[in-house]
Amino acid sequence: MRALTVVAAMRALALCIVMVVVLAPSAQALTEVRDPGKVNKILMYGTFATPDLQPGDSGTIAFDFHNPYNADMTNVVLNVSMYRYIEQDLSMNVDSSWRWEFPKFDGAAAPGRDKALALNSVAPDETRRISLTVRTSGDMPHGDVFDQGAYLVRFWLTFTFNGSQARMASPGYWSKEQFMYATEEGDRCPSSSVDCVGQVNLSRLGGIDGILPDTAFGIKDAVPMWPMYLLVAGIAFFTVLAFLYYAGENPSKYPRSARAFAEFRGKLARVFRPRGKTKTPKG
Numbered sequence: 001m002r003a004l005t006v007v008a009a010m011r012a013l014a015l016c017i018v019m020v021v022v023l024a025p026s027a028q029a030l031t032e033v034r035d036p037g038k039v040n041k042i043l044m045y046g047t048f049a050t051p052d053l054q055p056g057d058s059g060t061i062a063f064d065f066h067n068p069y070n071a072d073m074t075n076v077v078l079n080v081s082m083y084r085y086i087e088q089d090l091s092m093n094v095d096s097s098w099r100w101e102f103p104k105f106d107g108a109a110a111p112g113r114d115k116a117l118a119l120n121s122v123a124p125d126e127t128r129r130i131s132l133t134v135r136t137s138g139d140m141p142h143g144d145v146f147d148q149g150a151y152l153v154r155f156w157l158t159f160t161f162n163g164s165q166a167r168m169a170s171p172g173y174w175s176k177e178q179f180m181y182a183t184e185e186g187d188r189c190p191s192s193s194v195d196c197v198g199q200v201n202l203s204r205l206g207g208i209d210g211i212l213p214d215t216a217f218g219i220k221d222a223v224p225m226w227p228m229y230l231l232v233a234g235i236a237f238f239t240v241l242a243f244l245y246y247a248g249e250n251p252s253k254y255p256r257s258a259r260a261f262a263e264f265r266g267k268l269a270r271v272f273r274p275r276g277k278t279k280t281p282k283g
Contacts, residue, residue: 030209032069033166034197039210041068042168043155052218055138058106061153061217062131067122071162076119079156080105080132083172085141087149092141094151100140103151103219106133122159134217143220150216157212168210178205 032038043063051059061080067073082103085092092098094113104112115132122128136142143149154172158165171179182204189196195203202208251259 030164033161033164034202034209036198036210038068039168039212041066042157042210043212045213045215048213048215050215050217051134052220053134053136054222055136055140055142055219058133058135059217060131060133061215062129063215064127065119065122065130066127067124069161070124072124073122073159073161074120076122076159077157078117078119078130079114080117081114081154081156081172082151083154084152085149086152087143087147100137102135102137102140104135106135136219143218145221147220148218149220150218152214152216154214155212166209167207168212169205169208170212170214172214174205 043065047064049060049062051061053059065078082094082105084094098111098113101111105115108115112135117130119128141149152172154170155168156170156173157168160166174182182201183199189199189201195201195207197210200211202210205211246254
């Protein structure tokens with residue numbers, strides 16, 4: 001009986017050792033994956049280059065994808081999607097009800113507003129520059145000269161790290177209320193919750209492992225050139241007029257200009273002289 005007890009105890013101890021060996025790396029990997037200092041370096045906002053387009057133009061959204069971890073990120077898939085159009089007093093969801101063909105990512109599957117990038121394996125501290133071409137049209141919603149329009153772009157990232165599956169997303173995947181619920185005071189982050197990272201309860205955002213930044217590209221009508229041409233013409237006209245008046249006041253310096261200006265003033269006076277009235281010479 002005692003021998004059976006010892007055997008059972010040894011089996012339990014062996015099972016505990018196996019569980020520690022199996023689960024400890026996974027827990028450690030999860031902690032490292034969710035480290036905000038690492039997550040913030042995957043898509044660093046300062047590396048984004050986004051265009052300001054005119055309707056019908058094409059432009060490029062470019063950014064760096066970086067592996068900040070100490071091991072490979074494998075099975076990496078980054079989904080990029082346009083999800084909302086905004087102006088100062090307007091907000092429209094870019095979804096299945098969007099009735100315009102554009103905007104779209106060049107080379108993306110129809111309808112073209114979502115593009116999945118299979119990055120496969122990314123080595124530790126490796127950085128890749130990603131460029132996406134955006135195409136627009138003249139009939140899609142866009143801003144005018146006095147009101148900037150913008151299309152918001154969000155990211156969804158999945159990858160494997162040390163055997164653990166990770167999912168990350170940018171704020172465009174939640175409503176404002178959902179995001180506030182994940183960061184509200186009070187029971188926001190119980191100390192016992194493994195889903196609390198920094199000031200965010202990730203379980204309230206669908207159990208993701210990190211928050212990536214959104215981005216956007218602008219689109220509006222071009223500023224018309226005729227006001228500038230009119231301004232330049234006005235400056236030139238008043239510059240010449242100022243010189244002629246100066247020449248008229250100083251005929252000895254510019255006799256030809258003064259004479260030409262005097263003749264012009266005489267012709268102008270005859271044109272605008274009231275009809276039926278003649279100037280009677282004195283004496």
